[in-house]
Amino acid sequence: MRMQFWREAVEDIYCDNPPHQPVATELWRAVKRHNLTKMWFMKIIDEREKNLDDRAYRNIQELEMYAENTQSALLYLTLEMLGVRDIHADHAASHIGKAQGIVTCLRATPYHSTRQKVFLPMDICMLARSFSKKVPVKAYPAFFCTVALDDYLYNMRKVDFNIFHPSLQKKSTLLPLHLYIRSWKKTY
Template sequence: MDVASDPRIGLMRLLWWQEAIDKIFSNKLIEHPVAQALASVLHDHRISKIWLRRSVEARINDAKRDVTDIPKTVGELEQYAEDTISTIFYSTLQAGGIKSTVADHAASHIGKASGLLLLLKSLPYHANRNCHFRYIPIKVAEKHGLLVNEGGQLAVQIDSREGLRDAVFEMASVANSHLQKARELAGTVPAEARPVLLPAVPTQVILDTLNRVQFDVFDPKLTRGVLGVPPLWFQLKLKWHSWRGKY
């Protein structure tokens, strides 16, 4: 959606992929190089249609929402993160032939944590583009004095920079809770599944960077390097966790 010149064009592309996934699983030929490569991977690794379909549909539903259509609770954003990110982890585990309820459970938590934190990091971008903080839920915004009524329409605005930091902190705390729950499962996650769960590392990097800037999403430090840390340090963290078989 963000690379399309017109939101309607972005939505059309998502709808095209929804149809493409249906065609792939119906063994129909698609004259598109990425779709053909995807079809080959899906065939070779027998990945379920449900995960890809759910990921695309979640993005379509989000694209159809008006910028003033704000989620009511953090739970709605957790579900969006589950549908768009956790599903990719499920597909990757399945592609590796890894059948583990514990690994799926950890993947669910990491996907939710990652999704929430990426939405927080993107708040300035969406605010500059749409003049709205559409990914701060109504209940959180109201709690921290950010909810206003614009002609009968609820909107989230920054009347208080401190209020915004408090709202971001509350949502980041939910993400941190998911990350901790995923790591509590580490001892029972199969060794072959742990590389799939390495996205927990960049998720932790975002969380740590937000903490360093006191959860001010407008702090320019968040946009430096890779998720707010030097690229070499980021690579070393990934290598260290991978070498130790941890996430």
Template sequence: MNGAAASGGLKSAFSYCVQQVRNYDYHHYLCLLELPPSMRKAAFALRAFNVETARAMDVASDPKIGLMRLLWWREAIDKIFSDKLIEHPTAQALSSIISDHKINKSWLKRSVEARINDAQREVGEIPETIEELEKYAEDTVSTILYMTLQAGGIKSTAADHAASHIGKASGLLLLLKSLPYHASRNRLFSYIPSKVAENHGLLVNQGGPPEICMDSREGMCDAVFEMSSVANAHLQKARELAATVPKEAHSVLLPAVPAQVLLDSLNRAQFDVFDPRLARGILGIPPLWYQLKLKWHSWRGKY
């Protein structure tokens, strides 16, 4: 392939990444537009990779096909780091930013391994503690922020710590938002830990594996509140670090804003994840209001 064709192919690969993020992760798409132009390509490639792996199980008609897709991505990462060409636009964009920015392979692997482990859970198998979900959020969401910081050449322990907290908050809240979707697909609340369910009288044990009872709306709201409180504590900790986080890292940490918006929307709905208001606009608020919030934080260099 000649140089012009290669760069044309790469250009269309990055365009594909932007489109994927815009279509399937719109609240983060708007966050990425606030990044300095020099960081956007890498950020969109990383978010597109996250979209591919996060949606693998949802778009597959059969869970086995979804799992095969995730295993394909695990193999693709090894191939990329061995300089092998892969005919997939997101993989091509990733390959380009990995070679430009020396992105850490272990973070990409951690992200896809966490998705594989989640996909391999037995139907009805539920995590025991919130800590297990925090680890899942760290592995799938915080890692994207770490790699974006790395791509921007930002080396800061404080920024990494803030990214860890924001990823955990964001991951937990998005799992809560997805509860109605998972319940409609398989009638299961696979992302409410058994310890939390037990605290609120939602755990039923009828001889087989424990199940989460869907009858008590009040108990469900209380369980969601308990998990949201953990997410809120992570956001608070991330903001407490703001004074020590380098200025150039603040735009990378803007995903704290959509996490806060979702938390506020849950609060308004009294932590009822089935409230139809949560599905309106962007994370429960009008798009213009969301964009203004984001711009305001970005302009002030806050997250």
């Protein structure tokens, strides 16, 4: 039902008739102000709907597809809001979104394991920064999510990749500082 509501809401937003719902109203304003691409919203909704049955991913390609159509799609929309239309930024958004989706699944492994589900693919996570030399600086704010990804992967290495280690379940108090430093240095 929720996915159908959002599918109809997005259709109505692009017909200039948003539902009387606060999030939909703000989304309509953002679409109007930044000329956001409808396809990205529909990809997110479609992919989330496919994932409602909570089945395990059969392979890395399925997880990558899920991350591309959810996390990367959000980054593409963020780039549009920043006024960035650049192939290198899009390429980085694709890989960073995939890395974010994979790390999110990794972080959720202790929870999923209590339900006899484990997601452990990590091979694509290290590709995200290989594009940083070609991405325009204006696009960097869209990729500041890498600060949290780096923090988690660094902490995981410190505990010898023991995803069940209790320290990995704690919030990082230095994360805002690291985010500020990356923002100041104009890196991601």
